[in-house]
Structures are given as structure tokens and as C-alpha cells.
Amino acid sequence: MTIPDDRDIQGIDWRSKLTPEQYRVLREGGTEPAWTGPLNSNKAQGDYVCAGCGAPLFRSDDKYDSGSGWPSFTAPMGGEAVDEHHDVSHGMTRTEVKCAKCEGHLGHVFPDGPGFKGLRYCINSASLDFTADEAGADRANSDSDGGGD
Ligand SMILES: [Zn+2]
Numbered sequence: 001m002t003i004p005d006d007r008d009i010q011g012i013d014w015r016s017k018l019t020p021e022q023y024r025v026l027r028e029g030g031t032e033p034a035w036t037g038p039l040n041s042n043k044a045q046g047d048y049v050c051a052g053c054g055a056p057l058f059r060s061d062d063k064y065d066s067g068s069g070w071p072s073f074t075a076p077m078g079g080e081a082v083d084e085h086h087d088v089s090h091g092m093t094r095t096e097v098k099c100a101k102c103e104g105h106l107g108h109v110f111p112d113g114p115g116f117k118g119l120r121y122c123i124n125s126a127s128l129d130f131t132a133d134e135a136g137a138d139r140a141n142s143d144s145d146g147g148g149d
Contacts, residue, residue, distance in 0.1 A: 032126045
């Protein structure tokens, strides 16, 4: 269990490290327009990491097609990858999801997802980088084509 060095994170020049869109989402809590993120339709096996600090956040196995236009997950990777905060901005009560390491804004979690927890982590593509699994590390390729709604 490693505690990130806050000084490292806080010393980062986010404006030069991130694209303007990433900065707007991660550091200013913005939301990208639906269907614009390159990772929304990504179905490759691998890890979704924080675009700000590189911390692993979500796993491709937990990604599903919610039809919302944003990458959606049923659960984050492990219990400490993300922080969840009560968010009452914009006249709505939502739960904001942040990177636990750099506190970058990722998206929101809604109670309308599939799976046994019934959660939908609705995450901005701009907040994420994708690291594909290495060739050969072929995990159980059970592509259950859920079909139908
Ligand atoms: Zn981060």
C-alpha cells in the first residue's frame, strides 16, 4: 500500500501536461460531450488509467456499453482507485468520481447500472488513457454478446 507523494502531484504543471480538454475535465470538473471520447467504443482488453497521473482506475472486464455516449464501468479497479464525493452542483444530487491519487475529476456514478451492485460509473474519455494488455496475455476470452435489451 503506497501513499502517493502529494508534493509530486501538486507540483505538476497540469496545463502543460494535459490537453485543454483533459484539463477542463480532470482539473475543472468538466464533462466532455457524449459520443466524442475515443474510448467510449473501445473494446480491447486492458487497463484504463488516469490521464493525469497514470494510476490504474478501471479494467476492461468491467466496461460495458451503457448507450450513454461515455465509457461506462460497473466497478472501479480495487477499492482505493477512485474517491467518491457527494456532488450537489448543477441542481442535481450526484456522486462524483475522482482519481484517488491526483484528485482528477473522472465522472459520476449512478445507481442504474447492471451487475450485482447496480452501479454505472460514467467516466469521461478525456480522463482516461488506455493501456492494452500485452500480446500473449490472453485472458479468458469469453465475449458474451449480451445482446438484447
Ligand atoms: Zn490521477
